[in-house]
Amino acid sequence: MRVDKWLWAARFFKTRSIAKAAIEGGKVHHASERVKVSKEIRIGMELTIQQGKDKKTVVITGLSSTRGPASIAQQLYEETPTSISRRELLASQRKLDNLAKPEHKPSKKDRRQINKFKEHNTEQFEDWSYHTDSY
Template sequence: MAEKDDDKVRLDKWLWAARFFKTRALAKAAIEGGKVHCRGERCKPSKEPKVGDELLIRIGFDERTVVVRALSAVRRGAPEAQTLYEETPQSLAAREEAAAQRKAGALGLQTDGRPSKKQRRQIQYLRDYKPD
């Protein structure tokens, strides 16, 4: 899988090739939005990941910690893309636990429905309130 240009590849291109994002534009937007950290720090889309780097990737509710195992600038099938990285066991356990909590509704906000007219007025009063 390693070609001669695969020793240097942009982070946004690697994330796209590893199938974390459907397009490079989405990968770039996620990196610029602070959703991807390399070695614990925010990075730029042009960062060149190295084999052994640890990446923290947030996609929606999921947060994955992966270790780069191979570099590729070419998007291939999912089985080949999964060989580019290895997810840490702690990350896998945390994702499964979070998914179970979401499924059980533990993280969701439970309400009695829409606020009444009186409750809306109280909310508006609190929003407009300015202490002296």
């Protein structure tokens, strides 16, 4: 069975043409090497598939030439435990990164308060200096 057809049947990609484009773009690897669209796959092969920011390493456990429901498609492969843990770690890091960013830019009122705060704090330290003139 061709790898593009299996990726489509296993529901990694919506259409075979999208699967083909991903393979040609270097998003699918076997044994750390790029796969060709016509590559014949077998049960037990390990594929690394990159979809967006996620990179999955799966072991093929079944072959199907037809696209069925998601519950059946999930039985065609098994994701490796290291792949699952790596994806979860990266997802949590992306989530924490999004929390560090403000949800919205400051409004006019917020900017005024920020400027007032900055001016107030700089006035306190205008006379202060590291150097002393008295020796």
